Amino acid sequence: MNPTLKKPRESVNLSELTQSTFPDEVLEKVLSLVQSHKDRNSASLVCKDWYNAERWTRTKLFIGNCYSVSPEIVARRFPKIKSVTLKGKPRFSDFNLVPENWGADIQAWLDVFAKVYPFLEELRLKRMAVSDESLEFLAKSFHGFKVLSLLSCDGFSTDGISSIAAHCKSLTELDIQENGMDDISGSWLSCFPDDFASLEVLNFASLNSEISIDALERLVSRCKSLRVLKVNRNVTLSQLQRLLVRAPQLIELGTGCFLPDLTSRQYAELESAFSNCKNLHTISGLWEATYRYLPVLYAACASLTFLNLSYATIRSGEFSKLLTHCPSLRRLWVLDTVKDEGLEAVGTSCPLLEELRVFPADPFEEDIVHGVTESGFVAVSAGCPKLQYVLYFCRQMTNAAVATIVRNCPDFTHFRLCIMNPGQPDYMTNEPMDEAFGAVVKTCKKLQRLSVSGLLTDLTFEYIGRYAKNLETLSVAFAGRSDWGMQCVLEGCSKLRKLEIRDCPFGNAALLSGLEKYESMRCLWMSACSVTMNGCRLLAQERPRLNVEVIKDENSDDSADKLYVYRSVAGPRRDAPPFVVTL
Amino acid sequence: MESIVAHQKDLNFKATELRLGLPGSEDQESDQEILSKNNNKRTLPQSAHDEEDCESKSSSDHHVKTPSVAKAQIVGWPPVRSNRKNNIQPKKTESETGMYVKVSMDGAPYLRKIDLKMYKCYPELLKALENMFKLTIGEYSEREGYKGSEFAPAYEDKDGDLMLVGDVPWEMFMSSCKRLRIMKGSEARGLGCGV
Numbered sequence A: 001m002n003p004t005l006k007k008p009r010e011s012v013n014l015s016e017l018t019q020s021t022f023p024d025e026v027l028e029k030v031l032s033l034v035q036s037h038k039d040r041n042s043a044s045l046v047c048k049d050w051y052n053a054e055r056w057t058r059t060k061l062f063i064g065n066c067y068s069v070s071p072e073i074v075a076r077r078f079p080k081i082k083s084v085t086l087k088g089k090p091r092f093s094d095f096n097l098v099p100e101n102w103g104a105d106i107q108a109w110l111d112v113f114a115k116v117y118p119f120l121e122e123l124r125l126k127r128m129a130v131s132d133e134s135l136e137f138l139a140k141s142f143h144g145f146k147v148l149s150l151l152s153c154d155g156f157s158t159d160g161i162s163s164i165a166a167h168c169k170s171l172t173e174l175d176i177q178e179n180g181m182d183d184i185s186g187s188w189l190s191c192f193p194d195d196f197a198s199l200e201v202l203n204f205a206s207l208n209s210e211i212s213i214d215a216l217e218r219l220v221s222r223c224k225s226l227r228v229l230k231v232n233r234n235v236t237l238s239q240l241q242r243l244l245v246r247a248p249q250l251i252e253l254g255t256g257c258f259l260p261d262l263t264s265r266q267y268a269e270l271e272s273a274f275s276n277c278k279n280l281h282t283i284s285g286l287w288e289a290t291y292r293y294l295p296v297l298y299a300a301c302a303s304l305t306f307l308n309l310s311y312a313t314i315r316s317g318e319f320s321k322l323l324t325h326c327p328s329l330r331r332l333w334v335l336d337t338v339k340d341e342g343l344e345a346v347g348t349s350c351p352l353l354e355e356l357r358v359f360p361a362d363p364f365e366e367d368i369v370h371g372v373t374e375s376g377f378v379a380v381s382a383g384c385p386k387l388q389y390v391l392y393f394c395r396q397m398t399n400a401a402v403a404t405i406v407r408n409c410p411d412f413t414h415f416r417l418c419i420m421n422p423g424q425p426d427y428m429t430n431e432p433m434d435e436a437f438g439a440v441v442k443t444c445k446k447l448q449r450l451s452v453s454g455l456l457t458d459l460t461f462e463y464i465g466r467y468a469k470n471l472e473t474l475s476v477a478f479a480g481r482s483d484w485g486m487q488c489v490l491e492g493c494s495k496l497r498k499l500e501i502r503d504c505p506f507g508n509a510a511l512l513s514g515l516e517k518y519e520s521m522r523c524l525w526m527s528a529c530s531v532t533m534n535g536c537r538l539l540a541q542e543r544p545r546l547n548v549e550v551i552k553d554e555n556s557d558d559s560a561d562k563l564y565v566y567r568s569v570a571g572p573r574r575d576a577p578p579f580v581v582t583l
Numbered sequence B: 001m002e003s004i005v006a007h008q009k010d011l012n013f014k015a016t017e018l019r020l021g022l023p024g025s026e027d028q029e030s031d032q033e034i035l036s037k038n039n040n041k042r043t044l045p046q047s048a049h050d051e052e053d054c055e056s057k058s059s060s061d062h063h064v065k066t067p068s069v070a071k072a073q074i075v076g077w078p079p080v081r082s083n084r085k086n087n088i089q090p091k092k093t094e095s096e097t098g099m100y101v102k103v104s105m106d107g108a109p110y111l112r113k114i115d116l117k118m119y120k121c122y123p124e125l126l127k128a129l130e131n132m133f134k135l136t137i138g139e140y141s142e143r144e145g146y147k148g149s150e151f152a153p154a155y156e157d158k159d160g161d162l163m164l165v166g167d168v169p170w171e172m173f174m175s176s177c178k179r180l181r182i183m184k185g186s187e188a189r190g191l192g193c194g195v
Helices: A011-020 A024-032 A039-043 A048-057 A069-078 A091-095 A107-116 A132-141 A158-167 A184-189 A213-220 A238-248 A262-276 A294-300 A314-325 A336-349 A374-383 A400-408 A433-442 A456-469 A481-492 A508-511 A531-544 B002-016 B027-040 B045-055 B082-087 B122-133 B168-176
Strands: A062-063 A083-087 A123-124 A146-151 A154-157 A171-175 A180-182 A199-204 A226-229 A253-255 A282-284 A306-308 A331-335 A355-357 A388-392 A412-418 A447-452 A473-477 A500-503 A523-527 A546-551 A564-569 A580-582 B098-107 B111-115 B152-157 B163-166 B179-184
Touching: A024 A048, A039 A048, A039 A062, A069 A400, A083 A107, A091 A523, A107 A132, A132 A158, A154 A158, A158 A171, A171 A180, A171 A262, A184 A199, A184 A213, A184 A500, A213 A238, A262 A294, A294 A314, A314 A336, A331 A336, A336 A355, A336 A374, A374 A388, A400 A433, A433 A447, A433 A456, A456 A481, A481 A500, A481 A508, A508 A531, A508 A564, A531 A546, B098 B122, B111 B122, B122 B152, B122 B179
Parallel strands: A062 A083, A083 A123, A123 A146, A146 A171, A154 A180, A171 A199, A199 A226, A226 A253, A253 A282, A282 A306, A306 A331, A331 A355, A355 A388, A388 A412, A412 A447, A447 A473, A473 A500, A500 A523, B098 B179
Antiparallel strands: A523 A564, A546 A564, A546 A580, B098 B111, B152 B163, B152 B179
C-alpha cells in the first residue's frame, strides 16, 4: 500500500486512511484472528508495523525443523507464545536410518521457554529426543500446562509420564503415540490426583504395560469433558464396556484387545454400550478383532468418519460386513490381510472416502504371495472418486492400473505408493513404472506429496519436474538412472520443500544443481547415493546459510553416506554428536 | 524344460525388441527377465541395477550400491515404523498358552487334564499327578522303572507308542508327550524291567 498514491475524486478519504497510522490495537485485533502460521508469516513481511503487530499477537508457534532456528531467536521475536509444535529428526529416522543420539533434544528449548513463556500451555513434539528429566522439568515449570503430544519421540519412559500426570493440574490432553520409549510400568495412570478431572484427550494406545483398570475407570468417570480415549491392548472387552458406560460422550475411541472372552450377557451389554455412544466419529485399536465380535460396533458406526483397523488382522469377509455399516467413512486405515476383495468392498460401501492407508501385515515376508495388488487399488478408485490421500503397500503394480486410478480420482493431494520389492518393474509388461507416476503428476494437479517406488528411470523425474508444480514433499528410494533425474526435480518443482532420497544414483552434479533451491526448502536428505564429501564441502562453501551435515559410515573413503541439508538462521549446530560432521 | 521352451518363445520377441544396452549384456538380462515373467517372481534387484550400470550417464563418482542381500536385510525397507511392525503380533504367543494333555487313570470314571508347562522336571510332574489322583507313584529308576509302586506313569508319544515316563530328558518328553496314562503297577510290569 503506497501512501503517496493519489486516486481521483472521492478517494481523498482513502488516502488519508492509508497515510495516517492505522491504530496498532486494531491491527493487532485483526491479526490475532489469523490462525494459520503460513498466513502469519506472510503478514509479517508486509511492513514493519505488520511485523510487529504479528509478533505481538502470535500465540501458536510451529517449527518444522528444530535446528532451523534457536530458542533464543524465537524468544526474542515472539513474547506471547502459548502453544509450541516442534519437529526434530529427519523423517527417515523412523526407519532406523539415523543413528541414536543424533540430537533434537527438547531440554534446550524448555530451558528458554521456562524463562520466557511461563504460561506455556501446549507442547506438541514429533521426532524429538525427550528425557524423563525433561518431562519432569516441563511438569514443574509450567503451571497452566494443558496439552502434551509426543509422536515418534524417544528417550523417555513411563516414569516421565508419571511426572506429567502428577504435576500438571490443568492437563487437558495427554497424547502418547508411537514413541521409542521405555515402557516400565502402567503406574503413571495412577499418578493423576484423585480430584483431577480436566482431561479431554487421553491416548495411551501404544504403551504396552498394564494400567490399573480401577484407576482408569475412576478417571474416566471424573472427566466429564473427555472426548478422546484410546486405551492399550491390555484392556479387555469387559473392561472396555465399563469405560464406555462412563463416557458415552466420546468422539474418538481406541479400543483395547478384541479377543473374544465374553458371556452372552456381557456381549449384549457391550453392544448396548456402543449403541449409546452417539457421537463416535473415530474408532481404532481393535487388536485381534475377529468376525465374532466386530458386530458389537455396528450400532456406533453410522456416523463414523475414521476407522483405523491397522492393528487388526481381519479378513475380507468380516471387513466387508463391517463396512456396510459405515456409509459416512472418510478415512480408512487397514491391513493388507483384507486383500483385494476387502478393497472391492471399500469401493462399494464408502463413496465418501477421502483417505485410504493400506499397511502390510508381513512386510518382510518375501515368498508369500498375499496382501493387496493393483486390482484392489483400482476397485477403490472406481467407487471412491473423492480420494485425496492414499498410502498403499503392495507387492505388484502396473502402469495401466495407476493410470486408471488417477483417471478415477484426479483430486489426489497425497500419493504414496510403496511397491515393496525395490526396483520392481510393471509385473505385466516388465517395463519401468515411469508411466504410472507420469500419469499421477499429469492428472493430479493438486498433488502436494508423492512417494515413488518400483523400477524407475530418469523419465519419472522428468515428468515430476515438468508437471508436479504444486509438489511440496517427494520421497524417492532405489530409483533413477543418473544425476539428470534429480536435476529435473530441483529445477521444475517450484514449491518443493522436502526432498528425501535413499539408494539412488544421484551424485555431486545433481546435488550442486540445487544450489539456488535449498534455501527455499525445509530440508534435503540423501543417503546411500553417490554424493561425496567434496561435493558436500562445495555446497557448504557456496551456501553459508545452509547447514550441510554428513553422517559417515565406518569406511574412510570419500563418500558422503548420509547427507542432511537444511536452511537455518541459527548457524551450525552446537550440539552435534561426533558422528555428525558439519561442513 | 519349461524355461527353455519359454526362452525359445521369447527369443523372437527379444530379437526384434529395441533396447538400449551394451552388446553382450543381452543374454544375462534376458535370462533374468524371463525368470521373472515365467515364475511370476519379482525381478531380482540385481537385474534392475545391471541395466543401470549399462545405461546410466553417470559421473566418475558413480557407484551403484547393488542390494545383493535378501530384502529383509535392507535397513529401513519397506518403510514401516517399528512400532507398527511390533504391534500387530498377537499378544498371546505360543509360549504363553498352556500345553494341556489328557491324563487317564486306569479305573477312573473320567480323565483329567494338566498343563505340562507348569512343571520344569519329572519330580514336579509326578508330585502333581500324585496329588491329583491321590496315589503314590514312587521312585523312578532306569533299570527297574517304578519298582515297588502301586502305579506307574506312562505316556503316549507322537508315534502312538506307550512309553514309561522318565526315560528321556525332560525337554524331549515335553515335546513328544501327547497324553498321559497312569497304569496299575501290575500291568506296568511289562514296561519296566520286572517288578
